[in-house]
Amino acid sequence: MYRFLVIVEKADGNYSAYSPDLPGCVATGKSREEAEERMHEAIGLHIAGLREDGLQIPESRSSAIYVAVL
Numbered sequence: 001m002y003r004f005l006v007i008v009e010k011a012d013g014n015y016s017a018y019s020p021d022l023p024g025c026v027a028t029g030k031s032r033e034e035a036e037e038r039m040h041e042a043i044g045l046h047i048a049g050l051r052e053d054g055l056q057i058p059e060s061r062s063s064a065i066y067v068a069v070l
Contacts, residue, residue, distance in 0.1 A: 004062075007064075015034070
């Protein structure tokens with residue numbers, strides 16, 4: 001099992017998602033949930049493509065935190 005950080009951003013009229021550890025692996029959706037679902041599918045396809053090409057699956061090195069500032 002692999003785990004990758006996914007960043008979801010609100011854009012004009014939709015949402016976009018990407019993973020810093022998987023360059024080029026992106027997805028969009030009309031809602032946050034749709035973008036997340038499509039990103040899940042995109043990551044699966046991305047990993048399958050890497051395997052097909054005999055390439056190494058990258059380690060997840062990214063993390064995220066929230067910082068509260070008053």
